[in-house]
Amino acid sequence: MNFIELAKARYSVRKFSDKPVESEKLNAVLDAINLAPTAKNSQAFHVYVVQSAEGMAKMRTLTPCHYGAPMVLIFTKDTQQQWHHPQLPEVVSGVEDASIAATHAMLAASEQGLGTCWLNFFSPQAVSRTYNIPDHEIPVLLLPIGYAAEDCAPADRHTMRKELKELVSYL
């Protein structure tokens, strides 16, 4: 698959099978994460792989959007390592760094034949408390990963895209 084919094939999986994710496939996803660009190469994010029975039981209490995945990645931003604009205090890179890393993970997972669904429907504080995440890290998103169930299909809104002319302006 070339990049456009891969991007077209990806969709948010909201029904996973219980088939476990092979460790080599997880490693391919993690390697892709580590190729993501970050502000000034600060790599101001951390990834927690939740895959133990105990960890996943806790995860199922933290969001209804786990969709039965066998594994969830937690992406945090690292507030100690994120890049700060020297003049503009509101410009910091942590969310961007974590999000680009997660985008790499999402597409690398697709390449491996795995499904994902980006989630922000959770409480960052509750996630931090549950997994003892250090105070200087803030959870940005959750990414369930696994094999799509046989009867899983994209939601209707998957194909509802704005016209390119609404999204792009030439200046």
Ligand SMILES: Cc1cc2nc3c(=O)[nH]c(=O)nc-3n(C[C@H](O)[C@H](O)[C@H](O)COP(=O)(O)O)c2cc1C
């Ligand atoms: C920032 C962000 C937050 C999202 N949060 C959720 C979520 O909490 N639960 C969920 O089921 N999907 C969530 N999604 C998935 C979107 O609903 C989905 O990407 C969008 O509807 C387009 O569909 P597609 O991914 O199938 O192309 C989120 C996506 C993004 C980028």
